[in-house]
Amino acid sequence: METKKEYTDKTLTCRDCGKEFTFTAGEQDFYAQKGFQNEPTRCPECRASRKSSNGRRG
Numbered sequence: 001m002e003t004k005k006e007y008t009d010k011t012l013t014c015r016d017c018g019k020e021f022t023f024t025a026g027e028q029d030f031y032a033q034k035g036f037q038n039e040p041t042r043c044p045e046c047r048a049s050r051k052s053s054n055g056r057r058g
């Protein structure tokens, strides 16, 4: 049997562009599974642009 933690959507502010974005329950679950301790500090757009600019695909 699996125990599932329940998450709720959270609104965070991007440190790059200052825009508010949603850290969704699904993303929080994903982060927890990966063992990430920190919440995302950038909105998906800024994360995407950083990703594409360093040329690696993950």
Ligand SMILES: [Zn+2]
Binding pocket: 014, 015, 016, 017, 018, 019, 042, 043, 044, 045, 046, 047
């Ligand atoms: Zn941003």
